[in-house]
Amino acid sequence: MSAIVFDQVAKSFGPVRAVAGCSLEIADSSFLAILGPSGCGKTTLLRMLGGFLTPDAGRILIGGREVTHLPPFRRNLGFVFQSYALFPHLTIADNVAFGLRMRRLGAAEVAARVRKYLELVRLPGAEDRYPDQLSGGQQQRIALARALAIEPDVLLLDEPLSALDRKLREEMQAELKEIQAALGVTTLLVTHDQEEALTMADRIVVMSAGRVEQVGPPEEIYEAPRTRFVADFVGVSNFFEGAVVAGEPGLFRTSGGTTFRIAANGHAPEGGLVLRPERITVHRSRPAATPANLHPARIVRVLYQGQKTRVDLKLADLSLTAMVPNARRGAGLALNDEVFVEIDPEGFRSLAR
């Protein structure tokens, strides 16, 4: 049982409120990503869970046991950080064995675990090498093996892949996810990288200025951001200021006077609306059937991105961004083209103020 609870946890450094009254429940065996801009308190939150920092207020529980004031070595946690942090003067085997010897495990058990976890990170046979004889990606795998070898209740990962190039990072994301699922170890991953959070985590916490902005599964964070901050930080968004037309809950009028059909989803969009760019369809000529929202627009920028093309549009008083899949040969759209944009009424989401 290693569910984690943060209950009103706060930490300041002098005048800086690094974490401001954070409450969070993390299910046993789940994979949580902590996402947010630099300085929002991600590392501080992780360090309090690890026992390297004491909260000013609040409680932290691991597996139902309060650990708020326990030292790190009494928490049974595994860590991997951004910089490889392997001991350069120790062999790979001794690096992986480090935490095991600290725990006074017998030599046979140590050797067995070193073998097991080197195999798990797909580096069997690396025992006698030194860290500087390995690539960056291999070193991060050793750091992971070292963290896992103690068979921790919780694995804490602070930007463990950010020093790797994109291709290797994506491979390691898939591997790490598989290893986590196979072992069922409760995992917290801090990252700047929204794609990493979306692909790896069961749930994502988006933090801003020491507070939790939203917690939810990746699809929910992306498809239904609750606040403008989340919509802006995760993915590309179109925002609409305005209000619902009096007596017409399915009609939204922007402050510039453009109206859109919106799906009635129950709440008043007093904080405005957000629309993801892939919810906009760009037609090169007026379509035969008239959809719910069809507006003439002009293309003001085209950015080819491989799988898709980003198209920025001017629609009356609005600036919009659409993502057009390049299923065949590019989107066939050019700067200054006069086009029609179709917007799915279901694509609009209300934002909280």
Ligand SMILES: Nc1ncnc2c1ncn2[C@@H]1O[C@H](COP(=O)(O)OP(=O)(O)OP(=O)(O)O)[C@@H](O)[C@H]1O
């Ligand atoms: N030991 C410290 N002394 C003083 N201020 C600190 C200390 N550690 C963190 N802070 C401050 O607390 C805030 C949160 O820092 P934290 O390291 O948790 O951010 P972060 O979200 O991990 O950022 P990054 O993405 O850049 O790693 C920042 O304003 C930071 O400057």
Ligand SMILES: [Mg+2]
């Ligand atoms: Mg950090």
